[in-house]
Amino acid sequence: MPLETPGTTVGVVGGGQLGRMLGEAATPLGIDLVVSDPTPDAPAAPAVRDQVVGDFDDEATIRELGERADVLTYEIELADPDALERVSEATGTPVHPAPETLRTIQDKLVQKRRLQEAGVPVPDFQQVDSAEDLRAALEELGYPAMLKAREGGYDGRGNVPVESPEEVDEAFAAIDGPAMVEAFVDFERELAVMGCLGDGERDTFPVTETIHEAEILRETVSPARTTPEVRERAREVVRDVLDVMDGRGVFGVELFEADGEILLNEIAPRPHNSGHWTIEGCHTSQFEQHLRAVTGLPLGTTERRAPTVSKNILGDVPDGERWRARLDGVESVLARDRAALHWYGKREVYRLRKMGHVTLVGDGETVGGAADGTVGESAGEALLEEVRDATEPLTFVE
Numbered sequence: 265m266p267l268e269t270p271g272t273t274v275g276v277v278g279g280g281q282l283g284r285m286l287g288e289a290a291t292p293l294g295i296d297l298v299v300s301d302p303t304p305d306a307p308a309a310p311a312v313r314d315q316v317v318g319d320f321d322d323e324a325t326i327r328e329l330g331e332r333a334d335v336l337t338y339e340i341e342l343a344d345p346d347a348l349e350r351v352s353e354a355t356g357t358p359v360h361p362a363p364e365t366l367r368t369i370q371d372k373l374v375q376k377r378r379l380q381e382a383g384v385p386v387p388d389f390q391q392v393d394s395a396e397d398l399r400a401a402l403e404e405l406g407y408p409a410m411l412k413a414r415e416g417g418y419d420g421r422g423n424v425p426v427e428s429p430e431e432v433d434e435a436f437a438a439i440d441g442p443a444m445v446e447a448f449v450d451f452e453r454e455l456a457v458m459g460c461l462g463d464g465e466r467d468t469f470p471v472t473e474t475i476h477e478a479e480i481l482r483e484t485v486s487p488a489r490t491t492p493e494v495r496e497r498a499r500e501v502v503r504d505v506l507d508v509m510d511g512r513g514v515f516g517v518e519l520f521e522a523d524g525e526i527l528l529n530e531i532a533p534r535p536h537n538s539g540h541w542t543i544e545g546c547h548t549s550q551f552e553q554h555l556r557a558v559t560g561l562p563l564g565t566t567e568r569r570a571p572t573v574s575k576n577i578l579g580d581v582p583d584g585e586r587w588r589a590r591l592d593g594v595e596s597v598l599a600r601d602r603a604a605l606h607w608y609g610k611r612e613v614y615r616l617r618k619m620g621h622v623t624l625v626g627d628g629e630t631v632g633g634a635a636d637g638t639v640g641e642s643a644g645e646a647l648l649e650e651v652r653d654a655t656e657p658l659t660f661v662e
């Protein structure tokens with residue numbers, strides 16, 4: 265496809281931080297983005313050609329995107345697959361990944377069943393439609409377990425750990441809708457792999473170790489501090505996952521490592537927080553890769569430049585409060601060599617909201633130039649300590 269200006273236009277449902285980082289990656293490729301988001305002047309707005317204001321599932325909004333774009337994609341699972349399908353039919357604009365894939369992934373129960381059928385290793389799970397169902401399921405699966413809303417949850421919302429029979433009623437009431445429950449996996453660590461499907465191509469990014477607290481991603485370390493065999497197995501499982509997906513784009517795949525085995529946790533049909541480090545840490549970022557994939561360009565190399573860690577900047581304000589977002593202490597990050605600051609441009613901060621992240625790339629010297637992924641624990645540990653140190657002074661002020 266020839267390069268011209270204006271170039272290919274990608275319509276993106278969702279204009280949060282993922283849309284913003286897609287916009288940052290689009291410019292060098294000569295790609296224009298138009299996003300839709302219910303919040304006027306959404307985080308992506310400064311980085312894209314235009315924003316349409318409208319809900320993620322509003323058909324008229326998606327229709328406008330479809331009319332203006334050469335291809336449609338989405339950066340949040342709340343996008344409506346039925347509306348995307350109808351708009352695609354009416355406008356002739358293709359949607360990637362396929363709406364059918366979004367539909368499968370949106371419902372965590374359907375997602376798990378589909379993957380299990382395809383032979384992907386998953387934790388034991390059961391469908392639960394009532395507190396009674398949940399109690400019965402837990403008699404089989406045992407305590408503790410993870411109760412998950414089938415639809416609509418992200419960034420930890422919609423997931424409730426159940427520790428004992430006494431917690432069953434309250435846990436189900438917190439979800440209050442169709443749910444599934446999953447056996448607790450006593451994992452050594454959590455891993456994530458960004459997979460990508462291009463035009464007749466399939467690839468995976470290097471394996472990332474993800475560190476969560478209270479269901480929210482805090483930090484990533486790549487290479488993951490595990491054995492080369494486990495890393496290879498993780499990429500193999502993700503290749504199997506990709507075989508189940510339809511259409512093009514990147515997929516964030518969250519995994520557990522337990523007893524040297526890999527189990528699938530969850531999939532996202534879009535760029536993912538666990539892949540933000542690829543902006544500085546890989547030759548092609550997950551965002552560039554997604555744009556290449558959905559527009560049908562050749563995929564870029566997923567090779568890592570150097571060991572890399574990242575740390576999220578989360579809202580640290582009191583529970584229940586919403587403040588105008590003002591972050592103090594960024595000098596400590598900016599003064600540090602090889603640290604990159606990413607501010608998402610959200611106007612408001614609330615507790616644990618994802619407001620930005622910091623990436624720190626190792627230099628060849630201190631890590632022994634191990635871009636091949638053979639680096640040991642020490643490099644990751646030192647980088648992790650450094651990024652914690654750099655972000656320590658960050659705090660939201662009223």
Ligand code: AIR
Pocket residue numbers: 278279280281282283339340341418419617618
């Ligand atoms: N997002 C989508 N699914 C999970 C996440 N974290 C990103 C998208 C979306 C934004 O988070 O970029 O637009 C919404 O963030 P918030 O803080 O407004 O909920």
